[in-house]
Structures are given as structure tokens and as C-alpha cells.
Amino acid sequence: MNRYKMRYSTRLSLPMCRELTLLGGDPFEEENQEALVPFMRRVKESYPNKDVWAYTGYLYEELLENGRKHTEYTDELLSMIDVLVDGPFIEEQKDITLKFKGSANQRVIDMEKTRATGEVSILEFTKI
Numbered sequence: 001m002n003r004y005k006m007r008y009s010t011r012l013s014l015p016m017c018r019e020l021t022l023l024g025g026d027p028f029e030e031e032n033q034e035a036l037v038p039f040m041r042r043v044k045e046s047y048p049n050k051d052v053w054a055y056t057g058y059l060y061e062e063l064l065e066n067g068r069k070h071t072e073y074t075d076e077l078l079s080m081i082d083v084l085v086d087g088p089f090i091e092e093q094k095d096i097t098l099k100f101k102g103s104a105n106q107r108v109i110d111m112e113k114t115r116a117t118g119e120v121s122i123l124e125f126t127k128i
Contacts, residue, residue, distance in 0.1 A: 012043065012046070012047055012050065013047075017050075018050065018051065019050055019051035019052065019053060019082075020043060020047075020050055020051075020052050020053070021052075021053045021054070021055070022036065022052065022053070022054040022055070022081075023054070023055040024055075026056050026057055026058070027054050027055075027056060027077070028054075028056045028058050028063055028069050028074070028077075029069075030069070030071050033071050033073040033074055033077050034071070034073050036073075036077055037073045037076055037077055040052070040077060040080045041080075043080075044080050051082045051083070052080055052081050052082050052083075053081070053082065053083045053084075053085065053100075054081045054083070054084050054085070055085045056084065056085070056086050057087070057088040057089070058086060058087075058088075059086050059087055060084060060086045060107070060109055060114075060120060063078060078111065079115070081111050082110075082111055082112060083100075083108060083109065083110065083111060083123065084108075084109040084111050085100060085101050085106055085107070085108050085109070086106065086107050086109060087101075087103075087105050087106040087107060088103075088105070088106075089102045089103050089106070090103045090104075090105050091103070093105050095127075097127040098125075098127060099125040099126075099127070100125065107120070107122055108122065108123045108125070109121065109122060109123070110122070110123050
């Protein structure tokens, strides 16, 4: 096992690590999707109960089939995500009282419900 695999495996196995978050260098850029899918397969196989959050500057609709960021890897990557925070950060809509997002235009999407219903299901939180 190479040192990177060992490092993520060791950290993800810690009881205090309840979830994994994909962000920074947008996970839904085409080249990132291709790289993340094999990684996420290993994570889900080893830690099937870990919640996975992903942050993207793209809208969920842009990731769907025929969307501008859909690739051969997108559907599988989305299937391994529990919560998707979508939309670009917009400085003019910045609100530090929002939970899990930085600007009012962003959505916190419950991916399990979204997959089940075919409609975007937004998770609502009270402000800080």
C-alpha cells in the first residue's frame, strides 16, 4: 500500500472521522471526476457508512445527463455522494449565518432523496 493510500485509510478509520468532504479544485471538473471515481469506490468499499459531502461551483442540473459538466464518470460519482452543496460562491450574496454554504444562492442537496424522487431535495438548516 503506498503512503497516500495508507494515510487516507488510517485517517478515515478513526472513529471521530464520520464523513468525507470533497472540495477545492472542483470535484466535478472533468479530470477530477475521472480521478475521484476509483478513490471513492475504495472509500465506499472500505467505509460504506461514511457520509460523503461534495462542494461544487456548478449547479446540480449541470452535472446531469446532457449537462455541460456531465462525463462518463459523473453518474457514478454522484451515486456515492450523500450531500451536494452546489452553485458558485457569490460575494454579493455572502452570509456568514448560513450553515454549510457561504452564499445564499448555494443549495445543500440531500442526494438520497433527490435520487429517490427525481426532484432536487434541499436540506434546510436554521441560521447560526
